[in-house]
Amino acid sequence: MRLPKFQYKSPATIDEAIALVSEAKGDAVIIAGGTDLLPSMKQRRLTPKIVVNIKRAEDLAYIKDGENNVRIGALTRLSSIEESDIIRKKFPMLAKAAGEVGAPQHRNAGTIGGNLCLNTRCWYYNQSAFFRTCRPVCYKFGNEEDKCQLFPTREGKANVCYSVFSGDTAPSLIALKAEVKIKGPKGERKIPLAELYTGDGKRPLALGWGDILTEVIIPDPPAYSSGCYLKYRIREAIDFPLVGVAANIVLDSKDGICERASVVLGAVASRPVEVTDAEDILRSNKITDDLIEEVSEAAFKAAKPLSNLHECSAQYRKRLAKIFTKRAINSILSAISQS
Numbered sequence: 001m002r003l004p005k006f007q008y009k010s011p012a013t014i015d016e017a018i019a020l021v022s023e024a025k026g027d028a029v030i031i032a033g034g035t036d037l038l039p040s041m042k043q044r045r046l047t048p049k050i051v052v053n054i055k056r057a058e059d060l061a062y063i064k065d066g067e068n069n070v071r072i073g074a075l076t077r078l079s080s081i082e083e084s085d086i087i088r089k090k091f092p093m094l095a096k097a098a099g100e101v102g103a104p105q106h107r108n109a110g111t112i113g114g115n116l117c118l119n120t121r122c123w124y125y126n127q128s129a130f131f132r133t134c135r136p137v138c139y140k141f142g143n144e145e146d147k148c149q150l151f152p153t154r155e156g157k158a159n160v161c162y163s164v165f166s167g168d169t170a171p172s173l174i175a176l177k178a179e180v181k182i183k184g185p186k187g188e189r190k191i192p193l194a195e196l197y198t199g200d201g202k203r204p205l206a207l208g209w210g211d212i213l214t215e216v217i218i219p220d221p222p223a224y225s226s227g228c229y230l231k232y233r234i235r236e237a238i239d240f241p242l243v244g245v246a247a248n249i250v251l252d253s254k255d256g257i258c259e260r261a262s263v264v265l266g267a268v269a270s271r272p273v274e275v276t277d278a279e280d281i282l283r284s285n286k287i288t289d290d291l292i293e294e295v296s297e298a299a300f301k302a303a304k305p306l307s308n309l310h311e312c313s314a315q316y317r318k319r320l321a322k323i324f325t326k327r328a329i330n331s332i333l334s335a336i337s338q339s
């Protein structure tokens with residue numbers, strides 16, 4: 001399948017890249033590894049006039065171990081994160097999540113910035129241009145008056161896109177309370193990663209024209225803490241997640257009281273979903289089987305997938321969110337008690 005025609009730019013500075021994309025408004029996109037963008041262009045889901053490669057603009061491929069945090073440049077490849085001694089030691093769940101993205105080729109080319117800025121996916125949207133001619137234009141492709149082709153009357157609302165955010169690393173990074181640096185036409189800002197996601201499938205990222213994610217900052221893990229990421233996909237060797245569960249827990253001692261807990265679900269909505277009740281249920285308590293059951297039930301309620309990823313039903317994905325939450329917490333407790 002051929003790419004559509006486009007102008008290719010490789011600016012020498014990040015400011016030049018920002019200017020190029022912001023001036024072109026919707027006509028220019030950033031390319032990092034290209035593993036998500038190029039298939040979308042080949043299938044004519046995106047047909048930008050200008051593609052701006054940021055690889056020459058700034059050295060954004062690094063993992064730096066600081067005094068109280070680890071900083072990862074946006075162009076760091078997923079395979080470098082998977083294999084990094086720093087990440088494996090401090091944040092094994094992130095190394096695992098990065099190592100479960102697609103296939104080795106995707107991880108060797110794909111970057112953490114691209115993974116966090118992934119477009120949302122839907123059974124109707126992620127199809128070839130030819131396939132899509134069999135139905136009217138859907139809201140994500142079209143204008144404000146167009147309708148969602150799969151759930152046009154859901155909850156009585158028009159103009160809603162329920163496409164799914166399926167990035168593998170975001171749930172773990174949100175559970176680890178990571179922040180991201182964004183450079184744009186208005187300067188630089190730092191926001192919690194969770195705030196990067198709007199929850200709107202049509203415009204899933206809180207980025208303006210020309211905004212570029214440059215760095216991910218993860219606070220050092222406290223003592224007696226651990227995390228776990230579990231992913232369900234049909235083909236273990238390559239597929240996107242149909243459900244991902246990331247959990248991170250901090251205790252006050254081995255087998256002690258819970259000080260902090262975070263459970264984040266991936267691939268069940270247009271943004272990563274934080275199970276907000278998890279911390280309320282676990283904090284200040286010794287974690288028992290009953291409490292784990294309660295948190296798993298909260299994850300079940302928080303997961304609201306729809307049947308728009310064709311490989312498996314929404315109900316099955318919802319049940320998996322519950323089962324994986326239970327497994328993740330048990331695995332974390334066992335890791336902390338053996339540390």
Ligand SMILES: Cc1cc2nc3c(=O)[nH]c(=O)nc-3n(C[C@H](O)[C@H](O)[C@H](O)COP(=O)(O)OP(=O)(O)OC[C@H]3O[C@@H](n4cnc5c(N)ncnc54)[C@H](O)[C@@H]3O)c2cc1C
Binds near residue numbers: 074110
């Ligand atoms: C067959 C297949 C299987 C896959 N399986 C998985 C999977 O299991 N899990 C998963 O998470 N992903 C999967 N992917 C998607 C993709 O390979 C990865 O998410 C990868 O990390 C994307 O990174 P990239 O650098 O290639 O992004 P690109 O394709 O270059 O960019 C992706 C998007 O992010 C934007 N972008 C990139 N960098 C920045 C930045 N620094 N600032 C702002 N915007 C930016 C681009 O404009 C584009 O919209 C799969 C893809 C394919 C084709």
Ligand code: SF4
Binds near residue numbers: 140141149
């Ligand atoms: S959820 Fe609806 S609007 Fe969104 S991509 Fe799918 S069919 Fe289109």
